[in-house]
Amino acid sequence: xxxxxxxxxxxxxxxxxxxxxxxxxxxxxxxxxxxxxxxxxxxxxxxxxxxxxxxxxxxxxxxxxxxxxxxxxxxxxxxxxxxxxxxxxxxxxxxxxxxxxxxxxxxxxxxxxxxxxxxxxxxxxxxxxxxxxxxxxxxxxxxxxxxxxxxxxxxxxxxxxxxxxxxxxxxxxxxxxxxxxxxxxxxxxxxxxxxxxxxxxxxxxxxxxxxxxxxxxxxxxxxxxxxxxxxxxxxxxxxxxxxxxxxxxxxxxxxxxxxxxxxxxxxxxxxxxxxxxxxxxxxxxxxxxxxxxxxxxx
Amino acid sequence: xxxxxxxxxxxxxxxxxxxxxxxxxxxxxxxxxxxxxxxxxxxxxxxxxxxxxxxxxxxxxxxxxxxxxxxxxxxxxxxxxxxxxxxxxxxxxxxxxxxxxxxxxxxxxxxxxxxxxxxxxxxxxxxxxxxxxxxxxxxxxxxxxxxxxxxxxxxxxxxxxxxxxxxxxxxxxxxxxxxxxxxxxxxxxxxxxxxxxxxxxxxxxxxxxxxxxxxxxxxxxxxxxxxxxxxxxxxxxxxxxxxxxxxxxxxxxxxxxxxxxx
Amino acid sequence: xxxxxxxxxxxxxxxxxxxxxxxxxxxxxxxxxxxxxxxxxxxxxxxxxxxxxxxxxxxxxxxxxxxxxxxxxxxxxxxxxxxxxxxxxxxxxxxxxxxxxxxxxxxxxxxxxxxxxxxxxxxxxxxxxxxxxxxxxxxxxxxxxxxxxxxxxxxxxxxxxxxxxxxxxxxxxxxxxxxxxxxxxxxxxxxxxxxxxxxxxxxxxxxxxxxxxxxxxxxxxxxxxxxxxxxxxxxxx
Numbered sequence: 001x002x003x004x005x006x007x008x009x010x011x012x013x014x015x016x017x018x019x020x021x022x023x024x025x026x027x028x029x030x031x032x033x034x035x036x037x038x039x040x041x042x043x044x045x046x047x048x049x050x051x052x053x054x055x056x057x058x059x060x061x062x063x064x065x066x067x068x069x070x071x072x073x074x075x076x077x078x079x080x081x082x083x084x085x086x087x088x089x090x091x092x093x094x095x096x097x098x099x100x101x102x103x104x105x106x107x108x109x110x111x112x113x114x115x116x117x118x119x120x121x122x123x124x125x126x127x128x129x130x131x132x133x134x135x136x137x138x139x140x141x142x143x144x145x146x147x148x149x150x151x152x153x154x155x156x157x158x159x160x161x162x163x164x165x166x167x168x169x170x171x172x173x174x175x176x177x178x179x180x181x182x183x184x185x186x187x188x189x190x191x192x193x194x195x196x197x198x199x200x201x202x203x204x205x206x207x208x209x210x211x212x213x214x215x216x217x218x219x220x221x222x223x224x225x226x227x228x229x230x231x232x233x234x235x236x237x238x239x240x241x242x243x244x245x246x247x248x249x250x251x252x253x254x255x256x257x258x259x260x261x262x263x264x265x266x267x268x269x270x271x272x273x274x275x276x277x278x279x280x281x282x283x284x285x286x287x288x289x290x291x292x293x294x295x296x297x298x
Numbered sequence: 299x300x301x302x303x304x305x306x307x308x309x310x311x312x313x314x315x316x317x318x319x320x321x322x323x324x325x326x327x328x329x330x331x332x333x334x335x336x337x338x339x340x341x342x343x344x345x346x347x348x349x350x351x352x353x354x355x356x357x358x359x360x361x362x363x364x365x366x367x368x369x370x371x372x373x374x375x376x377x378x379x380x381x382x383x384x385x386x387x388x389x390x391x392x393x394x395x396x397x398x399x400x401x402x403x404x405x406x407x408x409x410x411x412x413x414x415x416x417x418x419x420x421x422x423x424x425x426x427x428x429x430x431x432x433x434x435x436x437x438x439x440x441x442x443x444x445x446x447x448x449x450x451x452x453x454x455x456x457x458x459x460x461x462x463x464x465x466x467x468x469x470x471x472x473x474x475x476x477x478x479x480x481x482x483x484x485x486x487x488x489x490x491x492x493x494x495x496x497x498x499x500x501x502x503x504x505x506x507x508x509x510x511x512x513x514x515x516x517x518x519x520x521x522x523x524x525x526x527x528x529x530x531x532x533x534x535x536x537x538x539x540x541x542x543x544x545x546x547x548x549x550x551x552x553x554x555x556x557x558x559x560x
Numbered sequence: 561x562x563x564x565x566x567x568x569x570x571x572x573x574x575x576x577x578x579x580x581x582x583x584x585x586x587x588x589x590x591x592x593x594x595x596x597x598x599x600x601x602x603x604x605x606x607x608x609x610x611x612x613x614x615x616x617x618x619x620x621x622x623x624x625x626x627x628x629x630x631x632x633x634x635x636x637x638x639x640x641x642x643x644x645x646x647x648x649x650x651x652x653x654x655x656x657x658x659x660x661x662x663x664x665x666x667x668x669x670x671x672x673x674x675x676x677x678x679x680x681x682x683x684x685x686x687x688x689x690x691x692x693x694x695x696x697x698x699x700x701x702x703x704x705x706x707x708x709x710x711x712x713x714x715x716x717x718x719x720x721x722x723x724x725x726x727x728x729x730x731x732x733x734x735x736x737x738x739x740x741x742x743x744x745x746x747x748x749x750x751x752x753x754x755x756x757x758x759x760x761x762x763x764x765x766x767x768x769x770x771x772x773x774x775x776x777x778x779x780x781x782x783x784x785x786x787x788x789x790x791x792x793x794x795x796x797x
Contacts, residue, residue, distance in 0.1 A: 138408065151383040155420025159405070159412045162419065165426055166409055166448045231426040332647045490668035497667070501682070519667060523646050537620065537646055544622040548578035555579070 005088050007095035014061040015093040020044055024062035024217070028208060031219035036181030037149070038132050043215040053086060053111060054212030056128035060109045063124060063208075064090065069097045071105035076113040076254070076271035083111075100274050112175075114196040116253045116275040119205035121222060127190040129211040132218065134178040134188040135160075154186050157229055165234055174239065180227045181220055189226075195238045195254045200226040245270045248279035306368050308333050308474055308506050309354065313363035316349055323349040324530045327363070333473065336500055336507045338521035338538060340514065340553065346530040347510045348478060354508065355395050355476040356385050367392070370473065390417050394467030398479040400459030404451050404466065410437065411447035414465050421470070436465040440495060457488035461495065468499065475500075475507040481516055493519055514557055518542055526550045563634055564594040565769040566618065566738055570627035573613055587613045591627070593771075593788060597737070600760060600770040602780045605790035611773040612662070614790060615740045618771065619659045620649050631656060631738070654682065658736040660744045664727035666716040672726050673697050673711040679734040700729035704755060720747040732759060739763055741772035745779050757782045 012018070020042075027041035046054040064070065070090055074083040078100040086109060087098050099105055102117040111128040119125060135145050135156050148156065157178055164172040177194035181187045189200060190209060200207060200220060207220040220226060228236040244251045246267040253275055255268040270276035307330035314327040324346040331337055339347040353360050356377045365377040369392050377385060389395070397403035404413050411433040418429060434444040440461040442454075451459050460480055467475065480496070481489040497520060500507055511517055517524055517538055524542070525535040526549060534547040545551045568591055575585040587610040595601050603611045616622040618629055620641045631639040631652065639652060653659075667675065673694055680693035701711060704725040710718065715726045724747045732739070741760070745753040753776065760783045763770060774780040780787075 138405070147382075151386060153383075153386065153420060155416050158419035158424065159408055159416050162412045162415070162426065162429065163409060166411060166430075231424050233426050335647065335650070494667070494669040518665075522650055536623070537649060539621050540623060543616070544575075546576070546623070551578050 004098070005092045008092045011093050013066070013094055014064045014090065015047075016044065016058065016061045020058075021062040024058055027217045028059065028062065028219060031208065031217050032206070032221050034185070035220050035224050036179075036185030036187040036218060038216040038218045040215055041217050043212050046212065047089075048085075050213035051130065053082065053109075053128040055210030055214075055217070056109050056111070056126050056212075057086060057089070057210075058212060059126045059208050059210035059217060060090065060107055061093075063107060063126070064094050064096060066094070066096065068106040069099050069104055070094075071099050071102060071108045071274075072110075073108070073113060073115070073272075073274075074111045076115070076256075077273045079273065101278075102274050112191050112193075113254065113271060114192055114199045116250075116270070116272040117278070118199075119203060121204040123205040125205055125207050127192070127207065127209045129188065129190040129209045129216075130213070131176075132188055132209065132211040132214050132216040134186050149185060152184065154180075157186055158231070161229060161231065161234075165231070171230070171234055171236075177236075178229050180229060182224050183227075186229070187218060187220075193239065193254055194228065194236075197226070197228045197236070198238065202226075241268055243268045245276060245279075248276045248283065250276070250279055306374065307331060308368050309508075310366045310374075311354055311363070312365075314350065314353055314360050314365065315362035316346075316353055316358070316360050322530050324353070324360075324527075327527075327532055329525065329532075329535065331474070331506050331508065333506050334500075334504045335523060336505075336509060336521045338517035338524040339508060339510045339527060340512065340517055340524060341527035342512065342553075344529075345527040347527050349530075350527070351476050351478055351508060351510045355393065356389055357395075367474070390420055391470050392472050392474065394470075394472040394475040396460070396463050396467060396475065396477045396480050398482055400451065400456065400463050403463045404459060406451050409448045409450055410442065410454070410462055413451065413462060414469055416466070417470050432469065436469050437462075439468075439499075440465045441491070455488075456484050457492060460484065460492055464495070464499070468503070471503065473504075473506060475505055477507060477509045477511075479511055479513075480509070481511075481513065489516075496520055514542060514554065526553065562596050563632075564596050565632060566593075566595040566771070567630045567633040568593040568614075568618070568627070569630065571614075571617060571624055571629060572626035573610070573617060573622060574625045588617070588790070591790070595738075595769045595771055597767040597769050598764055598785075600764050600772065600783050600785045602784035602787045603771065603773050603790055604780070604787055609790045611790055612742055615659070615742050615771065615773060618738075619653070619657060619740055620644075621659075654679075656736055657738045657740065658731050658734070659740045660728050660731040660742060662742050662746065664715060664723040664730075666714065666723065668716065669714055671712045672701065672706065672715045672718070675715060675726055676700055676729045676733055679730065696733060697729065700733050701726070703759075704729055705752060721749065721752070724748060725752060728756060728759070732763065735763070735766060735768070737768060739768045739770045739772075741770065741774075743773055743775050746775055753779055 023042055027039045031037065031039045044058060046057055048054060072083045072087040074080040077083060090096055091098060102115040105123065107124045107126065109126045133145055135148065138156050138160055139145050161171050175193045176188055176191045177197055179187055179189055179197060189197060202223050202225060204222050206222055209218045230236040241255050245253060245255060247269050250270055253270045253272060256271045257266055257268055259266050309331040312328050315325045316323045327350055339350060341347050352358050354365050359378045366374050367377055368374050369388060411430060414433045414436050415429040423429060433447055437444045437447060442458055442461055451462055454462065481492055484492065493516060509521055521538045524538045525532045526541060528549045534541055534550045541550055542554055545554050571588060571591040573588045577583045577585060591614060603614060605611050613622060617624055624642055629641045677693040677697035680696060681690050706722060706725055715723050728744055745756050757779060760770060
């Protein structure tokens with residue numbers, strides 16, 4: 001692992017000025033008080049373009065404290081360009097300790113996945129959101145969608161699901177699958193696969209969603225009911241694979257399909273790299289039991 | 299039609315007035331409408347008839363006067379004293395609105411079937427199979443081939459779009475429909491079909507309706523009663539055949555005599 | 561002597577033509593007439609004297625300038641047509657006053673059988689009621705010699721005489737206490753005119769109060785129990 005970048009002292013802790021952080025925290029508090037409700041906030045210019053996680057970064061920046069441990073993942077992996085850059089950004093601007101271990105993190109910023117390892121009380125997971133409005137495709141007028149949310153008029157959401165079934169025989173949405181939060185607000189959970197939707201339900205951790213371009217923050221406080229929308233005769237179901245993970249043997253995680261040669265040979269591996277690596281280590285340790293290895297996961 | 303069985307009017311409009319800035323769009327409009335009655339509102343463009351329609355349909359609060367509706371569940375309610383959510387909910391169950399331009403009353407990028415059953419889904423019906431069966435039934439009732447259920451209205455003709463609008467509104471069996479020039483822009487034969495459908499459905503369902511039209515032949519065919527508007531005021535009212543055959547007001551006489559003979 | 565079913569008191573009608581320099585067109589003045597159940601009153605008079613106008617005033621198609629038209633005067637069901645609210649007039653037309661106009665107003669697309677059956681189908685939604693109504697309509701059309709091959713066609717394409725027979729059937733199929741006839745046989749041949757005379761007799765026998773205008777003096781004589789000349793303003797009973 002390369003050496004951690006040095007803390008850049010020309011920049012305030014976590015890049016944003018303290019006033020901005022207070023503004024964002026107020027928005028977060030409001031969001032936590034009204035689970036699933038989109039709170040407008042004064043999204044700032046960040047040193048990366050819209051579409052690269054500016055919303056998530058602003059939320060993390062507002063929440064991070066000097067003793068917090070940060071994990072950043074993108075599509076489940078700690079090693080993709082996006083994750084690496086955001087992690088370095090916070091190392092430079094906040095100097096916080098970083099980790100790849102889900103269990104060790106206080107704050108997890110994520111794009112497009114929820115970690116397989118169950119989260120615990122006291123952890124915060126920050127989601128990067130491109131389009132916070134679940135009805136946007138069908139109703140582009142914000143004045144109208146605000147009214148619909150305010151009056152809990154969600155017929156339009158079922159129109160979308162109906163259309164899927166009519167067109168494709170099943171609900172085709174496989175990511176950013178809309179959910180009903182705390183029996184009140186319908187929310188876009190960000191482009192996580194629907195496989196991850198059940199993890200949001202009654203999760204002990206605090207879940208916060210940030211959309212930088214659209215300037216919205218919303219939240220699901222710990223232990224909040226989150227239900228995926230469906231029809232009685234087309235109930236919500238998650239993806240399943242025929243194979244276990246080729247690297248760690250997991251049968252309960254979200255698998256990525258990897259093409260390994262020109263002839264189309266493929267293998268399925270866990271998308272969550274930390275989960276996969278942890279399982280692989282455990283398997284190796286089981287093969288060579290040793291009292292030192294009890295502490296290998298720490 | 300259970301016309302004099304009801305003890306109370308379905309719709310009671312009193313002293314309605316609306317201004318656009320300082321211009322008076324409608325003034326002193328009052329009438330009652332009873333279950334099963336179709337009331338035509340006629341007048342030239344600018345007479346205020348469309349403004350009146352939107353005011354009584356709950357779309358826009360008047361500047362003076364009241365609109366009260368005898369709702370199925372709640373009895374007599376003042377349409378504008380209730381919170382907006384309730385008014386919108388009422389508009390989805392007890393009322394219907396057919397726009398002049400079908401695109402204003404439909405979701406053009408969503409299938410015909412979804413257009414028809416959207417209201418039911420809003421009311422909490424979440425069984426796909428049932429919804430689809432109801433969509434098919436209502437499409438047939440408005441003479442649209444149920445096989446076109448999964449097509450969007452973008453592929454429909456003007457007449458089909460209007461009939462789809464009607465199905466979308468009638469599926470919750472509203473008691474009162476508002477129609478804004480429903481046949482304008484349609485070919486004569488298409489108009490005839492639509493009018494026949496409206497005639498049948500209003501009778502079968504015992505619907506009351508307020509119909510804005512500039513076409514007196516449409517009024518004669520569909521409406522029991524008629525009011526004539528000029529410059530925002532009602533200048534004459536009566537049974538449709540009374541106003542058309544024995545117009546008393548100067549403006550009514552002008553309207554009636556201006557119709558080209560066929 | 562039974563009390564009158566229909567009473568016309570001092571009835572006057574004057575048209576004001578606002579766009580012809582407010583020209584006044586007086587048609588009727590001070591007409592008085594009482595009609596009892598079982599009577600058939602034939603209105604006589606020159607063309608343009610106001611015979612049709614009188615019928616239209618009774619049907620509330622026209623509104624009186626002076627005087628009144630009253631149904632069931634002196635009873636608990638007394639109804640002054642000029643003062644009645646619209647819904648009451650509509651109910652009266654549905655249940656009390658039938659009117660055979662001079663011309664059929666053809667509704668596009670509706671088959672002749674349904675045109676005739678409609679008055680019997682109002683108020684009921686059951687398929688059985690509709691079937692029974694159509695059966696009765698068929699009997700009327702047959703009686704008026706409309707061939708069954710025409711029954712599923714909209715009357716707009718029929719001849720004048722055929723249209724008028726559909727009109728008669730439609731207006732008479734539901735028995736009502738008052739019946740108004742405005743030149744019902746004008747476009748009919750002898751055989752159909754005789755059928756109409758029979759129908760009027762049957763209506764009288766069941767107790768209808770009938771007022772009619774007939775252009776054919778023989779028909780008029782065959783149906784009338786009483787004759788009134790419209791030119792005798794105010795001097796008839």
